[in-house]
Amino acid sequence: xxxxINLKRGPNITKMxxxxxxxxxxxxxxxxxxxxxxxxxxxxxxQPTKSNLEARKTFRDRGFGIFLHWGLYSMFAQGEWYMTNAxxxxxxxxxxxxxxxxxQFDAAKWVAAIKASGAGYLxxxxxxxxxxxxxxxxxxxxxxxxxxxxxxxxLAELRDECRKQGxxxxxxxxxxxxxxxxxxxxxxTGRGTGRTTHGEWKTYDxxxxxxxxxxxxxxxxxxIWFDGEWDQDENPGFDWHYDKMYAGIHALxxxxxxxxxxxxxVHEGEDFQMFERDVPGANTAGLSGQSISKLPxxxxxxxxxxxxxxxxxxxxxxxxxxxxxxxxTAGRNANLLLNIGPEASGVLPAMAIDRLEKIGRWMxxxxxxxxxxxxxxxxxxxxxGVTTQKGKTLYLHILSWKSRxxxxxxxxxxxxxxxxxxxxxxPYTQTKAGLTLTFDKAPHELNAIxxxxxxxxx
Numbered sequence: 001x002x003x004x005i006n007l008k009r010g011p012n013i014t015k016m017x018x019x020x021x022x023x024x025x026x027x028x029x030x031x032x033x034x035x036x037x038x039x040x041x042x043x044x045x046x047q048p049t050k051s052n053l054e055a056r057k058t059f060r061d062r063g064f065g066i067f068l069h070w071g072l073y074s075m076f077a078q079g080e081w082y083m084t085n086a087x088x089x090x091x092x093x094x095x096x097x098x099x100x101x102x103x104q105f106d107a108a109k110w111v112a113a114i115k116a117s118g119a120g121y122l123x124x125x126x127x128x129x130x131x132x133x134x135x136x137x138x139x140x141x142x143x144x145x146x147x148x149x150x151x152x153x154x155l156a157e158l159r160d161e162c163r164k165q166g167x168x169x170x171x172x173x174x175x176x177x178x179x180x181x182x183x184x185x186x187x188x189t190g191r192g193t194g195r196t197t198h199g200e201w202k203t204y205d206x207x208x209x210x211x212x213x214x215x216x217x218x219x220x221x222x223x224i225w226f227d228g229e230w231d232q233d234e235n236p237g238f239d240w241h242y243d244k245m246y247a248g249i250h251a252l253x254x255x256x257x258x259x260x261x262x263x264x265x266v267h268e269g270e271d272f273q274m275f276e277r278d279v280p281g282a283n284t285a286g287l288s289g290q291s292i293s294k295l296p297x298x299x300x301x302x303x304x305x306x307x308x309x310x311x312x313x314x315x316x317x318x319x320x321x322x323x324x325x326x327x328x329t330a331g332r333n334a335n336l337l338l339n340i341g342p343e344a345s346g347v348l349p350a351m352a353i354d355r356l357e358k359i360g361r362w363m364x365x366x367x368x369x370x371x372x373x374x375x376x377x378x379x380x381x382x383x384x385g386v387t388t389q390k391g392k393t394l395y396l397h398i399l400s401w402k403s404r405x406x407x408x409x410x411x412x413x414x415x416x417x418x419x420x421x422x423x424x425x426x427p428y429t430q431t432k433a434g435l436t437l438t439f440d441k442a443p444h445e446l447n448a449i450x451x452x453x454x455x456x457x458x
Contacts, residue, residue, distance in 0.1 A: 043246035043269025051255040055222065056271055059257060060296045060335065062120025062168060063371030064326060064363075066356075067300055067339035068110075069125050069307040070154075072096050072132045074344040080308030083130050083178055087192030090131070090179040097132065097147040105346025107157035111165045113348060117356040118363025120371065121168030123225050123337060124158055126215060128172075128308075129190065131179035135219065139210045142179070155219055163220075170257075171221040173212065175228035175240060180204060185238070187231030205241060209248060216252045223272070224249060229262035242267055259298065266293045275299040279325075280332045281381075297334035301325060303352055309341035316351045319358035320449050326359070326370060327397045327450050331386020333376035362449070369395040369420065369452055379410060384443075385450075395420065396453035398443040406443075410435040413458040420452035 048056070073080045075096055083093050114122050127133045133143035135155035145151050155171070162169040177183040178190030182199030215221050232238040242260075246269030249256055257271040266273050273295045277285035280292050280299060288299075304316045317325075322338065329336040340352040348356075368374070369388055377387025377394050384401035387394055398406070414435060417426045427438045435455075443451035 043243050043250070043267075046246070046250075046269045048271065049250075049254040052250070052257070052271060055255040055257055056296050059121075059168070059223070059272060059298075060375070061371065061373050063330060063335055063374065064117075064119045065121040065123055065168070065170065065298070065335060065337045066114045066117065066119045067123050067172075067307075067337045068342060069128065069309075069339060070342045071125060071128045071130055071134065071308070072100055073128070073130055074309045074342060075100060077309055077311035077344070079306040079310040079313075080125075080128055080130075080341070081189075082308075083193055084190045089194035091194060093130070093193075094132075094142065094147075094179070097142070098149065100144075100148040100344070101150045102342075102344060102346030105152075105154070107154075107161040108165075110342075110348060111158065111161040111167060113353060113356050115165050115167055117360040118367045118371070119167070119338075121170055121222070122158070122162065123170035123172055123223075124155065125172040125174075126155055127174050127211070129174050129176050129178050129228065131174075131177045133211070135214070137211055137214055139207055139214075155215075159219055168222045169220065170223040170225055171215050171219065172225040172227060173208075173215065175208070175226055176231040177204070180207075182207070185232075185235050187228075188234050189231050209245060212245065212249060213252060216249050216256050221253075221256055223257035223259060225274075226258070226260040226262075229260060229264075242269060246270070257296075261300075263287050263290065265290050266295060270295065272296040272298055275334070277301055279328050280334050297332070298337050299329055299334050300337040300339060302339045303355055306341060307339050309343050309349070314351065316355060319355055319362075322355055323359060323362050323449055324399055327388075327399070328381070328386055330370040330374065330388050331376055331381055331397060365421070366450070366452060369397070378412065379408060392457045394455040394457060396455065398451040398453065401443050404439045404442055406437045406439070408435040408437070410455075414455055415458045416454075416456040418454050419446070420454040421447070423454075426453060 069080050073082050076082050083090065126135060131142060133140055135143060136145040136153045137143050141147060144154050159169050176187055178193045181195050181197040182201065182204040184198050184201055186195065212224065215224065229240060246258055249258060258269060259272045259274050260267065260270055261274045261276060263276065273293045276287040278288040278299060280297050283289045303322065304313045306313045326336045340348055342348050374388045374390045377389040379387040384406065385397045385399035387396055389395065411434065414428065414430055417428045417437065418424060419426060429436050437453065
């Protein structure tokens with residue numbers, strides 16, 4: 001596996017030094033220091049540009065995205081954390097690249113299926129914690145073009161199709177790496193993967209920023225989706241140099257949005273906030289206890305239980321559950337990023353395609369109530385559901401109300417109340433205390449997934 005051993009410092013140090021020299025040069029282009037990091041957590045004094053603010057609005061207007069977790073781990077069909085969960089030696093794991101040949105991968109089909117679901121963008125894992133890159137990076141031979149017989153640039157093909165079919169193209173990038181010796185100090189994961197030589201963080205720092213320059217400048221990422229800060233939570237004072245990293249990205253493309261799945265408060269320099277496996281304001285998974293910022297918000301969730309493909313995980317959420325998740329997210333002024341773990345062959349799992357199609361059918365009729373300029377409604381989330389709003393049009397998404405009457409804390413004057421799907425008037429009375437609607441049947445009998453009421457305000 002001579003083509004891949006230069007992914008770490010040690011076995012091929014001469015080649016690695018050449019790479020590090022190049023990464024130092026790239027780091028300088030980012031304005032990065034390559035000395036020992038000092039404590040810093042932000043891009044000081046960050047002021048988003050007009051193009052960045054416009055990109056944030058576009059991001060929110062799209063409302064719904066699809067997450068794709070794909071890498072060598074797909075071959076093992078045990079999920080994206082297989083290397084660390086099974087304590088696999090990273091050099092042995094890397095040999096699997098020689099067998100990675102996703103013959104059925106078709107970027108056009110992937111993007112078309114995602115677009116048909118009503119999603120407005122996709123986010124693809126360019127490099128997960130396993131350290132393998134899904135693009136033809138100049139800074140590591142451990143990538144899809146140089147280390148596999150497939151020799152096709154996955155990111156480039158997906159980017160081109162997203163541009164062609166009108167989807168936003170977002171790129172996930174792991175801050176941690178279970179293969180490199182210069183990812184040091186080692187974090188709380190990947191401790192059994194066989195890294196023995198303590199490298200220097202400054203070379204890893206330079207490597208990351210060189211790759212990020214490629215992703216922003218050469219691959220045209222609309223957004224960078226960071227993950228892995230939490231890996232260093234056992235090393236107090238550890239610093240990722242976000243001030244220089246974020247500034248470097250924004251210098252290359254001010255409109256490129258930056259988000260970071262650190263499970264904490266927003267760092268200065270970030271353009272959108274993330275929540276994992278929970279709608280904003282909830283913390284059932286224990287990953288989203290942070291307060292809600294004023295930035296655009298995105299919450300990521302799996303279709304089944306895993307992010308990466310796991311052959312035994314066929315416990316997919318129902319289309320009803322997923323549609324309601326999309327609605328509940330929109331009602332909290334956030335985007336939903338719904339994950340799929342593609343198979344090693346290059347196809348999207350049949351169950352995932354089924355869910356995309358069913359969500360797409362719902363979105364064709366009801367998508368105008370959750371995206372394209374729609375924001376959270378003037379009534380906050382209630383026990384019965386949520387509201388969304390665009391201008392003077394308020395949408396009630398009734399998800400669990402069992403009665404034929406619904407009282408709302410709405411004091412704005414109402415001009416019209418109708419059922420969204422039939423446009424039939426719904427009887428109502430309005431007083432200073434609020435608005436009361438009366439239905440012919442209980443809303444759950446009218447529509448079991450999401451009964452939508454359209455209210456026009458004066």
